[in-house]
Amino acid sequence: MVQKAGIDKKISPHKLRHTYATNLLNAGAERVDIKALLGHERIATTQIYTNVGQEQMAQVVARL
16 A cells, blocks of 8 residues: 555554644644544544644744
């Protein structure tokens, strides 16, 4: 699957979930919705998967 997508790096299912969750968050999705999409029972588990990029954080701070 990874080769078919043209990705040369070694990618794990965990990395794919992490990237998916982070991209959803950066696109404006709420953590509770990401939690449901990933099938997590606790929001704390979802927070492990979601890293907000520096650009996103700068935008949040700029709104203050």
